[in-house]
Amino acid sequence: MQATSETFESLRNDFPVLERKVRDGKKLVYLDNAATTQKPIQVIDAISDYYKNNNSNIHRAVHALAEESTEAFEQTRDKVAEFLNTKDSQEIIFVKGTTEAINLVANAWGRDNVKEGDIIVTTEYEHHSNIVPWQLLTQDKKAQLKYIDIDDNGELMIDQLDEYLSTGKVKLVAFSHVSNVLGTITPAKEIISKCKNAGVKTLIDGAQAVPHMKVDLTELDCDFYAFSAHKMLGPTGVGVLWAKKEILEKMIPYQGGGDMIREVHKYETTWNDLPYKFEAGTPNIADVIGFKTAIEYLQKIGMENIRNHELELTKYALEQMEKVPGITLYGTKEPKKRGGVVSFNFNDVHPHDVGTIIDKDGVAIRSGHHCAQVLMEKLNVAATNRASFYIYTTKEEIDTLIIALQNVAKVFKL
Amino acid sequence: MSGDPIYTEMIIEYSRNPSNYGKIDEPHIHRHDSNPLCGDSIDLYLNVDDKKITDVKFDGKGCAICMACSSVLTEMIKGKDLDDVKKFEKDELLSELGLEHLIKTSPVRIKCALLSLKALKYGIYSYFAEKMNDVESAGNLKDEAANLY
Numbered sequence: 249m250q251a252t253s254e255t256f257e258s259l260r261n262d263f264p265v266l267e268r269k270v271r272d273g274k275k276l277v278y279l280d281n282a283a284t285t286q287k288p289i290q291v292i293d294a295i296s297d298y299y300k301n302n303n304s305n306i307h308r309a310v311h312a313l314a315e316e317s318t319e320a321f322e323q324t325r326d327k328v329a330e331f332l333n334t335k336d337s338q339e340i341i342f343v344k345g346t347t348e349a350i351n352l353v354a355n356a357w358g359r360d361n362v363k364e365g366d367i368i369v370t371t372e373y374e375h376h377s378n379i380v381p382w383q384l385l386t387q388d389k390k391a392q393l394k395y396i397d398i399d400d401n402g403e404l405m406i407d408q409l410d411e412y413l414s415t416g417k418v419k420l421v422a423f424s425h426v427s428n429v430l431g432t433i434t435p436a437k438e439i440i441s442k443c444k445n446a447g448v449k450t451l452i453d454g455a456q457a458v459p460h461m462k463v464d465l466t467e468l469d470c471d472f473y474a475f476s477a478h479k480m481l482g483p484t485g486v487g488v489l490w491a492k493k494e495i496l497e498k499m500i501p502y503q504g505g506g507d508m509i510r511e512v513h514k515y516e517t518t519w520n521d522l523p524y525k526f527e528a529g530t531p532n533i534a535d536v537i538g539f540k541t542a543i544e545y546l547q548k549i550g551m552e553n554i555r556n557h558e559l560e561l562t563k564y565a566l567e568q569m570e571k572v573p574g575i576t577l578y579g580t581k582e583p584k585k586r587g588g589v590v591s592f593n594f595n596d597v598h599p600h601d602v603g604t605i606i607d608k609d610g611v612a613i614r615s616g617h618h619c620a621q622v623l624m625e626k627l628n629v630a631a632t633n634r635a636s637f638y639i640y641t642t643k644e645e646i647d648t649l650i651i652a653l654q655n656v657a658k659v660f661k662l
Numbered sequence: 663m664s665g666d667p668i669y670t671e672m673i674i675e676y677s678r679n680p681s682n683y684g685k686i687d688e689p690h691i692h693r694h695d696s697n698p699l700c701g702d703s704i705d706l707y708l709n710v711d712d713k714k715i716t717d718v719k720f721d722g723k724g725c726a727i728c729m730a731c732s733s734v735l736t737e738m739i740k741g742k743d744l745d746d747v748k749k750f751e752k753d754e755l756l757s758e759l760g761l762e763h764l765i766k767t768s769p770v771r772i773k774c775a776l777l778s779l780k781a782l783k784y785g786i787y788s789y790f791a792e793k794m795n796d797v798e799s800a801g802n803l804k805d806e807a808a809n810l811y
Contacts, residue, residue, distance in 0.1 A: 598725035600700045601677075604668060604771060617701040624701065630723040631701045659669045660726075 251553035259549070260640045262288040274610030277645045282428050282456060282589050282636035283614055284478045288545055291481055295538040306533055307507055307524070321533055324540040325523070328488055331543050333464040338522040339496065341489040342531055346455040347377040349474035349489035350422070352526065353451055354381035356502040357495070364390040367418045371396040371404055372626050373427040376619040378453045382422060396423070398626060402430040402579035406438060413446040420449045425457035429618045429634065430579035431562070431589035440470050455479055460558055460587050462551040471495055482542035483535035496522050503528040554639055558588035561637045565590050565646045572650060574662060578632060588637035594653055595662050599631040605659055606652035613649070666763035668727065668771070673759060677726035682736035684719045693785035697773050702728045706781040710789065713744045725774050727761070732778035734758050739782070748786060748799055752810060755779055776811050783807035
C-alpha cells in the first residue's frame with residue numbers, strides 16, 4: 249500500500265468518534281493515543297457481529313456456536329504470533345492488559361526464580377506497571393530493585409547495566425520498549441545482548457511500541473514481551489504476554505480455576521498445556537476476537553508506513569512547539585530516537601490547568617504524571633502535558649493544539 | 663471558552679500569589695494529602711490554642727484551582743474556633759471562588775478544589791480524637807473527609 253498523508257487522512261472515515269463535536273460544538277482533536285487509541289468501525293463491527301451471531305463459551309462444549317467461537321478466538325492467537333513473527337502461537341497468552349502480563353511474570357516466574365539478595369533491574373522511565381510488581385516481588389523475597397538512570401536527553405545510561413550485571417546477582421532486566429512519557433525508544437537489542445551474555449532474563453513492556461512500529465520477537469530474542477490491544481485500535485481488556493516456551497513450561501500457573509487444568513482431584517491437580525495453563529477462567533472472548541480485526545487493519549496499512557507517518561508528525565510537532573515561547577519539551581530532540589509522544593510544560597502553568605483550558609477547544613491531551621512518578625521525580629516536575637499521535641492524527645490537529653495553547657497564555661496573562 | 667468560568671481573575675491571582683503559603687515548624691496539626699490522579703500534593707499545618715486556630719499555612723505543588731482553594735481555605739479558618747471549623751462545608755469554600763459548578767461539571771477537577779479541605783478534615787479529626795478525646799466529632803470528621811469527593 250502506498251501510504252501518503254492523504255491515505256492516512258482518509259483512514260479517519262473509519263473512526264466514528266472522530267466525527268464527534270465536544271464542548272459546545274468544537275471538533276474533537278484527539279491527541280491522547282498513548283493512553284488509548286480510538287477504534288475503527290471494522291473492530292466495533294467484529295465485536296458486535298460476534299455477539300449477534302456466535303456468542304458462546306469456548307474450549308468446552310461441542311455445539312456449533314462453541315466450536316465457531318473457539319476457532320475465532322484461537323485465530324487471534326495465530327494472528328498475534330504472525331504479527332510479532334514468533335514461530336509458536338502456544339507462546340501467546342491472553343491477559344487483560346500489559347499490567348496483568350507483567351504481574352503474571354512477577355508472580356509465576358518470580359516465585360521460583362528470585363531469592364534473597366538477587367537483583368531485578370528496571371529503569372527510571374518505566375510506567376508504574378513495570379515498577380510496582382517488581383517492588384512487591386523484591387520486598388517479598390528480600391531481593392533488591394535497581395534502576396538504570398536516564399541522562400539529560402531522556403536516554404538510558406546503559407553503562408549502569410554493566411555494573412549491575414557484573415555483580416552476578418541480576419535475575420531479570422525489565423524495561424519499556426518505548427517510554428510512555430518521553431517517547432524514547434530503548435536500545436532493546438543492546439540491552440538484550442548484554443543480558444544474554446550474562447545469562448540474565450529480559451522482560452519488555454511493549455505497550456508503546458507494538459502499536460507504532462514493527463516488532464519482531466524472533467529478531468529481538470528477549471524472554472518476555474507484554475503489550476495491550478487497546479493502544480493499537482483494539483478493545484480494552486485484552487493484552488498479550490509472550491514468553492519463550494521453555495520458560496513458560498517451567499513456570500507455575502498464575503491463577504487457578506477452570507480451563508487451566510488437565511485433571512483435578514481432591515488434593516492435587518495437573519496443568520493444562522500451554523497457553524491454557526495461564527488462562528484460568530472464561531477469557532474476554534469477544535474482545536480477543538475483535539483484536540484480530542485491529543491487527544489486520546494495522547497490517548493493511550503496514551507498520552513501517554505507520555512508523556514513518558508518526559515520525560513525520562513528531563518532527564513537525566517538535567519543530568512547531570519549539571517556536572512557542574514558554575514551552576519546555578522533555579526527551580531527546582532527535583525524532584528518530586522517539587515514538588509519537590511529546591511531553592511538555594507550558595511556562596509554570598500546571599498541566600492540569602493547561603489540559604482543562606485546551607479541552608474547551610476540543611483538544612484532548614493527557615495531563616498528569618502518566619503513571620510514571622519515578623520519572624516525574626527525576627525531571628523534578630509534578631506533572632507534564634503529553635500529546636500523543638496515531639495513524640489518524642494530522643498536522644492540522646497539531647496546529648490546533650498550538651493555537652489552543654495561546655488561550656492558556658491569555659488566561660494566565662503570560 | 664464557554665460554560666461556567668473556572669479561570670477567573672481571582673483564581674489566577676491566588677495561584678500566582680497564594681496566601682498563607684509556607685511551613686509551620688513543629689505544628690500542632692500536620693496533614694499531607696495528594697490526588698493520585700493528577701499529582702496535586704499539599705501539606706497543611708495548623709497551630710491551635712484553646713481550640714482556636716492561631717496559625718495556618720500550606721505548601722506543596724498543585725494546579726491553579728488547588729492553590730486558590732487552599733489559599734482561600736486557610737484565610738477562612740485562621741482565627742476560628744475548631745468547633746466552628748469542624749462544621750465547615752465544601753459549598754462555603756467553593757462559593758467563595760465561584761466554583762460550585764465544578765461539583766456537577768467536573769468530577770475530576772473537584773478533587774483539585776477540595777484537596778485542602780480533605781486534608782483539613784483529616785487533620786482536625788486526629789486532633790479531636792487524640793488531643794481532645796471527642797470521639798463523636800472525630801468520627802464525623804473522618805466520615806466527611808472520606809466522603810468529600
